[in-house]
Amino acid sequence: MSSDDRRQQGLQKMNEVYGxxxxxxxxxxxxxxxxxxxFGTIWTRPGLSMRDKRLLTLAAVTAVGNSDxxxxQINAALHNGEITAEELKEVSVFLTHYLGFPLGSKLDGAVSKVVRQRKKAAERGAGEDKKGNVNAAVKMHSGGSVDEQ
Structure with missing residues (x-):
């Protein structure tokens, strides 16, 4: 596969991963x-479903305390229909017992925040407000810190 093909495959997968x-x-x-x-090689590998990869990514970012x-990941998982809000709440309960209360509660708070934002956007008929998430993802994948926003 050429570098251009790999880049296009990677961008396509990034779009799918982030929604x-x-x-x-x-x-x-x-x-x-x-x-x-x-995204062009790792996220496109067979063997794990998108749901599996999403759950592993959520566990990893929770373990390092990065609620941003x-x-x-929560917004994209809900957008893509990979997992429900109720299942995400269960993920936060489960991970709390492995990672500890402070990290688990940060995930639970992130789930609640995203669900609340999506509900408000749906009530406004505005769809999803992705601007903040897009900016955070661009910052993260261009080597910057999400906290610098």
Missing amino acids: WEMPDIQGDPYFDLTVEHL LAEI
Whole structure:
């Protein structure tokens, strides 16, 4: 597979993983590696379902205490229909017993926040407000800190 094909496959998978269209940031080596390797190679590997990969990613970002990234994953999982809000609540209960209350409660808070935001957006008829999530994902995949937003 050519580098261009791998990049297109990676961008396509990024869009699926996040549930929105990621901008193609040209010339940023960190973003290039993320698109072509993480999403073009790792996320496209067979063997695990998207739901499996999403749950593993949620566990990992919860374990390191990053509720911003958890919110991105939660929103995308709900958007893609991979997991329900009730199941996400159960994930937070389950992970709390392995990771401890502070980290588990951060995940539970992220689940509640995203569900609340999605409900408000649906009531407004506005669909999903993805601007903050898109900005966070771009920042994260271009080597910046989500906290710098």
